[in-house]
Amino acid sequence: MINEKLGNLNGVETNRDKQSEQVLEFLKNADIDKILNNSDAKFQDFENLLIQLNGIIRNIPVNERDIDGKTVVITDEKGLFAEDVPPDINDKEKLLEKMFNSGKNINDRQNKALLFSTIINAVHPFDDGNGRIARTISDMLLAKSEKSTQRFYSMSSQIQKERSTYYHILEKCQKGTLEITLWVEWFLGCLKRAIEDSEKTLETILTKALFWENHAGESFNDRQFSMVNRLLNGFEGKLTSSKWAKIEKCSQDTALRDINNLVEHKILTKERGGGRSTSYALITGL
Numbered sequence: 001m002i003n004e005k006l007g008n009l010n011g012v013e014t015n016r017d018k019q020s021e022q023v024l025e026f027l028k029n030a031d032i033d034k035i036l037n038n039s040d041a042k043f044q045d046f047e048n049l050l051i052q053l054n055g056i057i058r059n060i061p062v063n064e065r066d067i068d069g070k071t072v073v074i075t076d077e078k079g080l081f082a083e084d085v086p087p088d089i090n091d092k093e094k095l096l097e098k099m100f101n102s103g104k105n106i107n108d109r110q111n112k113a114l115l116f117s118t119i120i121n122a123v124h125p126f127d128d129g130n131g132r133i134a135r136t137i138s139d140m141l142l143a144k145s146e147k148s149t150q151r152f153y154s155m156s157s158q159i160q161k162e163r164s165t166y167y168h169i170l171e172k173c174q175k176g177t178l179e180i181t182l183w184v185e186w187f188l189g190c191l192k193r194a195i196e197d198s199e200k201t202l203e204t205i206l207t208k209a210l211f212w213e214n215h216a217g218e219s220f221n222d223r224q225f226s227m228v229n230r231l232l233n234g235f236e237g238k239l240t241s242s243k244w245a246k247i248e249k250c251s252q253d254t255a256l257r258d259i260n261n262l263v264e265h266k267i268l269t270k271e272r273g274g275g276r277s278t279s280y281a282l283i284t285g286l
Helices: 016-029 034-036 043-058 092-103 107-121 131-148 155-163 162-174 181-214 220-231 241-248 252-263
Strands: 070-077 081-084 269-270 281-284
Touching: 016 043, 016 131, 034 043, 034 131, 043 092, 043 107, 043 131, 092 107, 107 131, 107 181, 131 155, 155 181, 162 181, 181 220, 220 241, 220 252, 220 281, 241 252, 252 269, 252 281
Parallel strands: none
Antiparallel strands: 070 081, 269 281
16 A cells, blocks of 8 residues: 555655655655556545645645545635635545546546546545645656656646636636536646747757857856856847846946957847947857
């Protein structure tokens, strides 16, 4: 049983990094495929998986972990209320079992990631941590579906970026007719955006690596190194000498000398315009 394998994870308070290590250790030791990707899987193992994962996330001692979800009110980061009224606590286990037994027979792991995320959010088995568990399970199933040791996107991170919409869609689909088509469309769209964002991130990383490789022999002072990295990371707006001076906390003359030096070494180029409005762009070589 999962509990026996990881009984030492007793919910001692830790920082987020330590907590993440505990979650990873737990998932590494748990036989996830046997629980989530097996038509013969037992509900008790699935329930125990959720209970132990929730206990780690919430720092609950092992002997106190259980299904304890109640009616809650969620507030998003903008202070907007999204009322979530999950099933009665006495019905949660039965609903989880019914939905699990339906979901375990789904072969496509992407569809399974969508379904289990829906199940956990809808049933709301715990007083706290349901969303984090749902995102963890989804990410894990999506990773398994790719059959690759390398993965560059994170569904959890993308959901965090779209948190307000995430709560709104969940609330809307858990009331009235309980139609979840809107949730399915949003989940798949979020997955697409997660992949697209990862492509942009990879492009930025590769651009930076190529830039510094091409300029390995150049000498940069601290201000130049800092500003070039800002430009490589996606500087917002136009780079002018006054912005340089403000960001690097130096005089206008010092900023202009820094810039002219980079222009001479063909690292920066002047954009159209002149005088005080002169702006500069980075030459990446791509």
